[in-house]
Amino acid sequence: MYRERVRNAALLERITSADEAAKLIRDGMTVGMSGFTRAGEAKAVPMALAERAKTDPLKITLITGASLGNDLDKTMAEAHLLARRIPFQADPALRRAINDGEVMFVDQHLSETVEMLRTRQLGPVDVAVIEAVAITEDGGIVPTTSVGNSASFAILADKVIVEINLAQPDTLEGLHDIYIPSYRPARMPIPIVSPESRVGMPYIPIDPDKIAAIVVTEKLDSSSTILPPDEDTQAIAGHLSEFLQHEVKAGRLTNTLQPLQAGIGTIANAVMHGLIDTPFHNLKMYSEVLQDSTFDLFDAGKLDFASGSSITVSAERYQTVLEDLARYKSRLVLRPQEISNHPEVVRRLGIIGINTALEFDIYGNVNSTHVGGTKMMNGIGGSGDFARNGYMSIFVTKSTAKDDVISSVVPMVSHVDHNEHDVDVLITEYGLADLRGLAPRERAPLIIANCVHPAYREQLGDYYRRAVARGGHTPHVIEEALSWHGRLRETGSMKI
């Protein structure tokens, strides 16, 4: 079967074992691996590397698209294989190693990593390891369920290892649109003018001589770990839908809205799912990860087209999406994350970005990454590419966490990923705050009234009143601004 997938006959002789291929990777190297939010990651070579590290200690800098599935980040972290990890992860074991200071984690906007590699501000990439459904006659690599940074890794690396995954359906071929911006200073505009624009090639074009090894695998992607919508996420979806309908009534949007982007995870997925029961129609997505809700919206006849950088669905959805891809293929495209998240395209298309906050403050600053201001959760991901440059930037979260001992709305966030300038709308299950055109002193009362859990409303109102008494454009009782986080640390609760 792999002979049909490796269509360049000369390359057949480079087929080898994962252990052999992994020998191309040596201590101190920078390795670029495919994989974007549990989709399309190289599966065999990283396992072989981790196994080898048990007896032959080595450390690498690992750059990916985003998070990996199949517990690969866990396995590599536990094998102490990772000196440096770029630009995103979502694994508890790796997170622990990062927070312990063992792994140096460089948390980047997802559109920026390859731009830094291309300009040699990062790198160079010694070896790329790319999962593929096929290699074309002239050596082009056809990615699987994600593009991520794979194209630039393969183009920039000295050597490329391709993992041909027989478990990934060959119908994936033709889904991808590989466009690489030209080198500056002679760069031309990216010709994408709508989510369905196809402007590149269906495979990654590289010199076949760079393909140093091919490994045949047949392991599936991990399923997504999202939870089904619950009462709170349905309430959040309801507030969003009501708000967008109000925008339509005010003449600022039509019922086809603007192209939508949704962050990774349960809440954003539930919010997108919630669009099924709305008057909106002929929607388009220009997003990163296409989750279950994308296909729910297709099935409900609400969505016309979806552009992303990966497909990451639940176990239940796997059959209907990946085993029956033809149903959706004409309405889908997967792009490099540099393009799915590119400021140029995000601004041109006028994306409505919906992302998840860990916490936000009374002035609309958002923390997406750091628990208690210090401990890394996953990373900023692509949220900053969309929040800064899109038409409208919406952040959603539940109003509390851990049985209400943590308020998601605080006097001052303990870490800022998205500041007041980039946050237009905030939503919790209690309500929505539309911050557009408002000064800080107008935002705070609105956020406190609309978004805060009742258990914290008076406490936050009290803080704000005392802050205003001190004055300032953005009033704070500065020595108390982070006291909620200190109290949580000392007493186990933010409550006074």
Next chain:
Amino acid sequence: MYRERVRNAALLERITSADEAAKLIRDGMTVGMSGFTRAGEAKAVPMALAERAKTDPLKITLITGASLGNDLDKTMAEAHLLARRIPFQADPALRRAINDGEVMFVDQHLSETVEMLRTRQLGPVDVAVIEAVAITEDGGIVPTTSVGNSASFAILADKVIVEINLAQPDTLEGLHDIYIPSYRPARMPIPIVSPESRVGMPYIPIDPDKIAAIVVTEKLDSSSTILPPDEDTQAIAGHLSEFLQHEVKAGRLTNTLQPLQAGIGTIANAVMHGLIDTPFHNLKMYSEVLQDSTFDLFDAGKLDFASGSSITVSAERYQTVLEDLARYKSRLVLRPQEISNHPEVVRRLGIIGINTALEFDIYGNVNSTHVGGTKMMNGIGGSGDFARNGYMSIFVTKSTAKDDVISSVVPMVSHVDHNEHDVDVLITEYGLADLRGLAPRERAPLIIANCVHPAYREQLGDYYRRAVARGGHTPHVIEEALSWHGRLRETGSMKI
């Protein structure tokens, strides 16, 4: 003389006094006025409005390009004319009214204001007041020393008041390139592919019937208030030059660098001036404000071309630049600030952005706006457009302020305008920290060693060591993170 400037004969009859024209502006209106960093602001109508407000109280929302000269923001603030002010200011009296909560200030990325107006997320603009050197035969408005947001104000407003300023040299005509992005979702790429690209018209095209009044003025722009380079700013310029030469040696840049952007003010101007004594040549600027240093670089034969949104020079420079504009005109273009700062163009051209920080922290987060976390200084301006989207983002500041009682490097900034993801290089007079590709635990020792004033180095090192003992990706002693600001407030110094 004004007959030569108002070339549409039918419009001559709309010439009137500032007082009469100002009557078009009524209580509660939103007014868009020309003006970008003390250049090209409407001068007579705002004065007439402020005078009228003394006896006939009225409040308006005032949107401009950026800050105004001729003490206009002061005069309007003191007349209590301003209910709301968008998107930037730099006046002590207005700043006081903002910090007292009298004026609602909406602090925006400078590229975003007109995008929000165009989509009616702000506004509508009732009246635009635009300074011009001329009105063309078909009613086109030729701006003066700035474009700012003037074009979109005139296009979007119901009525337009034009101030024909006879003191502004008519040689300004032909300097401007007015390009307005098309409406989404049918927006095409902005065709700018280098700083010298001319893609629009030399005037603002509007229906002449919208020009409701014309006022003739002859007041000069205010001079810039920048101070000459001093020992510290020369040291900062030296560190930058050395760093850029290192980048050239490493093969990441050539001696023509990438197009340069420089923030407003003394330090950024001094740093740009410092490029005169370097091996760099054939430089180009794609910036907002063209200050003295732009023309110093032209005169030194270092600069080939400069694109900006305004020309703001010192009194000494006025004669050589504005009275003798022909010397420079072929190497200059002034654009709408939406375009000078557009994420699409900034990313495509690969700008090196050099902006000023109020303070930064040991992890590279930058505060550009809020003194002590609460009091607004000027606003974020365009720095966020460049820092997020450019090739490289550099922030400069002196290591201390106010006779060393304030350290510009702190454990945690009291307000975040640019977060760790957007800050590549930090420079003070003591040295430079190159943060590219580094994790927080690598950045902190580098920043402490290279950038901090000796009086605070041990104090900051002590904080960092205790923070690391607690763990985390970005270690903090959270209850102490803002204690330097609290101590300054209580004791008058950040020193222990």
